[in-house]
Amino acid sequence: MIELKLSLRDLSENDRQDVMSDYVEHFENGLAQGKSEEQIAKELGNPKQIAKEILAMYGVEPKAKGPEFSQGDWVAFEANPIYQENHYLPKENHDGLFKRLIKGTGLLFFNLIFVLAPVLTVLGILFAGWLVAITFSLLPLAGIYMLITAFSTIALFQFALTIVFCGVGLLLIALGYPLTLLFAKLMKRYVLWNIYVVFGGTNHEN
Numbered sequence: 001m002i003e004l005k006l007s008l009r010d011l012s013e014n015d016r017q018d019v020m021s022d023y024v025e026h027f028e029n030g031l032a033q034g035k036s037e038e039q040i041a042k043e044l045g046n047p048k049q050i051a052k053e054i055l056a057m058y059g060v061e062p063k064a065k066g067p068e069f070s071q072g073d074w075v076a077f078e079a080n081p082i083y084q085e086n087h088y089l090p091k092e093n094h095d096g097l098f099k100r101l102i103k104g105t106g107l108l109f110f111n112l113i114f115v116l117a118p119v120l121t122v123l124g125i126l127f128a129g130w131l132v133a134i135t136f137s138l139l140p141l142a143g144i145y146m147l148i149t150a151f152s153t154i155a156l157f158q159f160a161l162t163i164v165f166c167g168v169g170l171l172l173i174a175l176g177y178p179l180t181l182l183f184a185k186l187m188k189r190y191v192l193w194n195i196y197v198v199f200g201g202t203n204h205e206n
Contacts, residue, residue: 007051010060014185019054104198111194122183129176136169 004023008016023044030040044050055061143159 002048004051007048008054010055011058015058046153100198107194115190119187126176126183128178129178133169133172133176134186136165137173139165139169 004020007017011019026044027037027040030043031037139162140159143155143162146155147159
Protein backbone atom coordinates (compact mmCIF):
# COMPACT_ATOMS: atom_id res chain seq x y z
CA MET A 1 0.00 0.00 0.00
CA ILE A 2 2.91 2.33 0.70
CA GLU A 3 4.21 1.85 -2.83
CA LEU A 4 0.85 2.83 -4.30
CA LYS A 5 0.59 5.89 -2.05
CA LEU A 6 4.08 7.09 -2.96
CA SER A 7 3.39 6.54 -6.64
CA LEU A 8 0.30 8.75 -6.32
CA ARG A 9 2.09 11.65 -4.63
CA ASP A 10 1.44 13.89 -7.67
CA LEU A 11 -2.30 13.76 -6.92
CA SER A 12 -3.90 16.26 -4.57
CA GLU A 13 -4.21 15.17 -0.95
CA ASN A 14 -7.99 14.70 -1.18
CA ASP A 15 -7.84 12.68 -4.41
CA ARG A 16 -5.02 10.51 -3.05
CA GLN A 17 -6.95 9.80 0.15
CA ASP A 18 -10.04 8.86 -1.87
CA VAL A 19 -8.06 6.40 -3.98
CA MET A 20 -6.25 4.89 -1.00
CA SER A 21 -9.47 4.46 0.97
CA ASP A 22 -10.93 2.48 -1.94
CA TYR A 23 -7.97 0.09 -1.99
CA VAL A 24 -7.90 -0.25 1.80
CA GLU A 25 -11.59 -1.16 1.66
CA HIS A 26 -10.82 -3.68 -1.11
CA PHE A 27 -8.18 -5.35 1.08
CA GLU A 28 -10.51 -5.40 4.09
CA ASN A 29 -13.32 -6.96 2.07
CA GLY A 30 -10.95 -9.57 0.67
CA LEU A 31 -9.66 -10.48 4.11
CA ALA A 32 -13.24 -10.72 5.38
CA GLN A 33 -13.94 -13.22 2.59
CA GLY A 34 -11.09 -15.41 3.80
CA LYS A 35 -8.54 -14.41 1.19
CA SER A 36 -4.90 -13.90 2.06
CA GLU A 37 -3.08 -10.62 1.47
CA GLU A 38 -1.03 -12.33 -1.24
CA GLN A 39 -4.17 -13.39 -3.09
CA ILE A 40 -5.67 -9.91 -2.91
CA ALA A 41 -2.43 -8.30 -4.07
CA LYS A 42 -2.21 -10.73 -6.99
CA GLU A 43 -5.77 -9.88 -8.03
CA LEU A 44 -5.04 -6.16 -7.96
CA GLY A 45 -1.83 -6.37 -9.95
CA ASN A 46 1.29 -4.23 -9.92
CA PRO A 47 0.73 -1.11 -7.75
CA LYS A 48 3.00 1.05 -9.93
CA GLN A 49 0.98 0.17 -13.02
CA ILE A 50 -2.25 0.88 -11.13
CA ALA A 51 -0.87 4.25 -10.02
CA LYS A 52 0.07 5.06 -13.61
CA GLU A 53 -3.47 4.34 -14.78
CA ILE A 54 -5.00 6.37 -11.93
CA LEU A 55 -2.78 9.37 -12.69
CA ALA A 56 -3.78 9.16 -16.34
CA MET A 57 -7.45 9.01 -15.34
CA TYR A 58 -7.04 12.20 -13.29
CA GLY A 59 -5.08 13.83 -16.11
CA VAL A 60 -1.98 14.21 -13.94
CA GLU A 61 1.50 13.99 -15.43
CA PRO A 62 3.97 12.35 -13.00
CA LYS A 63 6.62 14.84 -11.94
CA ALA A 64 8.67 13.69 -8.98
CA LYS A 65 10.66 10.46 -9.32
CA GLY A 66 10.74 8.40 -6.16
CA PRO A 67 13.31 5.89 -4.91
CA GLU A 68 13.68 2.63 -6.76
CA PHE A 69 12.07 0.39 -4.19
CA SER A 70 9.42 -1.36 -6.26
CA GLN A 71 9.24 -5.12 -6.27
CA GLY A 72 5.76 -5.14 -7.78
CA ASP A 73 4.05 -6.03 -4.51
CA TRP A 74 1.87 -4.39 -1.85
CA VAL A 75 3.92 -5.06 1.28
CA ALA A 76 4.79 -2.33 3.77
CA PHE A 77 8.33 -0.98 3.88
CA GLU A 78 10.55 -0.18 6.82
CA ALA A 79 10.29 3.27 8.33
CA ASN A 80 13.15 4.71 6.31
CA PRO A 81 12.99 8.51 5.82
CA ILE A 82 13.55 8.26 2.07
CA TYR A 83 10.31 6.28 1.72
CA GLN A 84 8.19 8.76 3.61
CA GLU A 85 5.82 10.92 1.62
CA ASN A 86 6.90 14.02 3.55
CA HIS A 87 10.31 13.67 1.94
CA TYR A 88 8.84 15.15 -1.22
CA LEU A 89 7.12 18.16 0.34
CA PRO A 90 8.44 21.64 -0.49
CA LYS A 91 11.40 22.92 1.45
CA GLU A 92 10.92 25.59 4.03
CA ASN A 93 10.79 29.15 2.78
CA HIS A 94 13.76 31.01 4.26
CA ASP A 95 12.62 34.48 3.14
CA GLY A 96 13.16 37.20 5.68
CA LEU A 97 10.36 38.88 7.60
CA PHE A 98 10.47 41.99 5.42
CA LYS A 99 10.13 39.97 2.22
CA ARG A 100 7.20 38.06 3.67
CA LEU A 101 5.54 41.34 4.64
CA ILE A 102 5.97 42.59 1.08
CA LYS A 103 4.45 39.40 -0.31
CA GLY A 104 1.61 39.47 2.18
CA THR A 105 0.83 43.12 1.48
CA GLY A 106 0.88 42.54 -2.26
CA LEU A 107 -1.45 39.57 -1.97
CA LEU A 108 -3.74 41.53 0.35
CA PHE A 109 -4.18 44.35 -2.18
CA PHE A 110 -4.54 41.87 -5.04
CA ASN A 111 -7.27 40.00 -3.16
CA LEU A 112 -9.07 43.20 -2.18
CA ILE A 113 -9.02 44.61 -5.73
CA PHE A 114 -9.47 41.55 -7.93
CA VAL A 115 -10.70 38.65 -5.80
CA LEU A 116 -13.01 39.99 -3.08
CA ALA A 117 -15.78 41.29 -5.36
CA PRO A 118 -16.10 38.08 -7.45
CA VAL A 119 -16.00 35.93 -4.31
CA LEU A 120 -18.72 37.99 -2.62
CA THR A 121 -20.78 37.87 -5.81
CA VAL A 122 -20.55 34.09 -6.00
CA LEU A 123 -21.35 33.80 -2.29
CA GLY A 124 -24.39 36.02 -2.78
CA ILE A 125 -25.59 33.93 -5.72
CA LEU A 126 -25.11 30.70 -3.80
CA PHE A 127 -26.87 32.09 -0.73
CA ALA A 128 -29.81 33.36 -2.79
CA GLY A 129 -29.98 30.07 -4.67
CA TRP A 130 -30.08 28.03 -1.47
CA LEU A 131 -32.68 30.36 0.04
CA VAL A 132 -34.94 30.04 -3.00
CA ALA A 133 -34.37 26.28 -3.23
CA ILE A 134 -35.25 25.65 0.42
CA THR A 135 -38.27 27.98 0.25
CA PHE A 136 -39.62 26.29 -2.88
CA SER A 137 -39.04 22.84 -1.38
CA LEU A 138 -41.13 23.71 1.69
CA LEU A 139 -44.03 25.29 -0.20
CA PRO A 140 -46.12 22.06 -0.27
CA LEU A 141 -46.46 22.40 3.51
CA ALA A 142 -48.27 25.69 2.96
CA GLY A 143 -50.40 24.05 0.26
CA ILE A 144 -51.39 21.25 2.63
CA TYR A 145 -52.30 23.80 5.29
CA MET A 146 -54.55 25.64 2.84
CA LEU A 147 -56.27 22.40 1.83
CA ILE A 148 -56.95 21.52 5.45
CA THR A 149 -58.13 24.94 6.59
CA ALA A 150 -59.99 26.14 3.49
CA PHE A 151 -60.56 23.38 0.96
CA SER A 152 -61.65 24.68 -2.42
CA THR A 153 -60.85 24.43 -6.10
CA ILE A 154 -58.52 27.40 -5.81
CA ALA A 155 -56.76 25.83 -2.83
CA LEU A 156 -56.36 22.59 -4.78
CA PHE A 157 -54.89 24.51 -7.72
CA GLN A 158 -52.52 26.36 -5.40
CA PHE A 159 -51.43 23.07 -3.87
CA ALA A 160 -50.62 21.74 -7.35
CA LEU A 161 -48.51 24.85 -7.95
CA THR A 162 -46.62 24.26 -4.72
CA ILE A 163 -45.77 20.75 -5.93
CA VAL A 164 -44.31 22.24 -9.12
CA PHE A 165 -42.31 24.79 -7.15
CA CYS A 166 -41.13 22.02 -4.83
CA GLY A 167 -39.76 20.15 -7.84
CA VAL A 168 -37.93 23.29 -8.94
CA GLY A 169 -36.54 23.70 -5.42
CA LEU A 170 -35.28 20.13 -5.31
CA LEU A 171 -33.65 20.62 -8.70
CA LEU A 172 -31.93 23.76 -7.43
CA ILE A 173 -30.67 21.84 -4.40
CA ALA A 174 -29.33 19.07 -6.63
CA LEU A 175 -27.48 21.67 -8.71
CA GLY A 176 -26.42 23.87 -5.83
CA TYR A 177 -24.86 21.17 -3.68
CA PRO A 178 -22.00 20.19 -6.04
CA LEU A 179 -21.48 23.83 -7.02
CA THR A 180 -21.17 24.80 -3.37
CA LEU A 181 -18.69 21.99 -2.73
CA LEU A 182 -16.68 23.02 -5.79
CA PHE A 183 -16.60 26.65 -4.67
CA ALA A 184 -15.51 25.66 -1.16
CA LYS A 185 -12.77 23.43 -2.56
CA LEU A 186 -11.49 26.19 -4.85
CA MET A 187 -11.50 28.71 -2.02
CA LYS A 188 -9.62 26.31 0.23
CA ARG A 189 -6.95 25.78 -2.43
CA TYR A 190 -6.70 29.51 -3.06
CA VAL A 191 -6.25 30.26 0.64
CA LEU A 192 -3.61 27.54 0.93
CA TRP A 193 -1.85 28.99 -2.12
CA ASN A 194 -1.81 32.42 -0.46
CA ILE A 195 -0.31 30.90 2.68
CA TYR A 196 2.27 29.02 0.61
CA VAL A 197 3.29 32.16 -1.29
CA VAL A 198 3.83 34.13 1.91
CA PHE A 199 5.23 31.48 4.24
CA GLY A 200 6.44 28.77 1.88
CA GLY A 201 6.33 25.02 2.43
CA THR A 202 7.40 23.00 5.44
CA ASN A 203 10.83 21.47 5.62
CA HIS A 204 10.73 17.74 6.26
CA GLU A 205 14.26 16.95 5.24
CA ASN A 206 17.18 16.62 7.59
